[in-house]
Amino acid sequence: DTAVSQTPKYLVTQMGNDKSIKCEQNLGHDTMYWYKQDSKKFLKIMFSYNNKELIINETVPNRFSPKSPDKAHLNLHINSLELGDSAVYFCASSPPYATAMNTEAFFGQGTRLTVV
Amino acid sequence: RKEVEQDPGPFNVPEGATVAFNCTYSNSASQSFFWYRQDCRKEPKLLMSVYSSGNEDGRFTAQLNRASQYISLLIRDSKLSDSATYLCVVLDNYGQNFVFGPGTRLSVLP
16 A cells, blocks of 8 residues: 555646646645655755645745645645746655654655656 | 755765765754655655664664764665665654755665
């Protein structure tokens, strides 16, 4: 069973298009994240949700909008895609820090987005 | 100053070598620390958590020095399969954000 699954795995699209990446976790975690890994391989947080509520929103363009219909899902919608959006996007989830001293983040397999 | 910094690498070592990775973090209130491993074109996976007293898991030893805000990972008797990027990760003091270092790439050569 895949703990954190995201689709699609690969996404090639033209500039200006709108696209979505879906993420689901079956671990019962309260917290979900979106990370971006750029061409220099640096992993940087974009958004964090706790029980469907946004708790972290780093300086990400407004074209990126996360949606959490329930605590097991955190989707990422991107409007008006630009060349610079090309990267690998990772979804992750973790249990609440307060209740799990061995908190760790579990990652999905990533979505490789290429904007042409 | 970046929140989490690591040795720039890459490290190229022969099989059987001992290799040490260093990491420093800027937020003195951080509470939890980890080493993750990322293979090429794969997602990061937890290698080990780092506890205040230091901890060992087989060939891997992690140390934490809170006063110096310094974390280390030692790999003994390195194997070809240890080749990967090693990511130092700090959980912020709110427990809401896993902050990743830039990673150090390790290549273990036959």
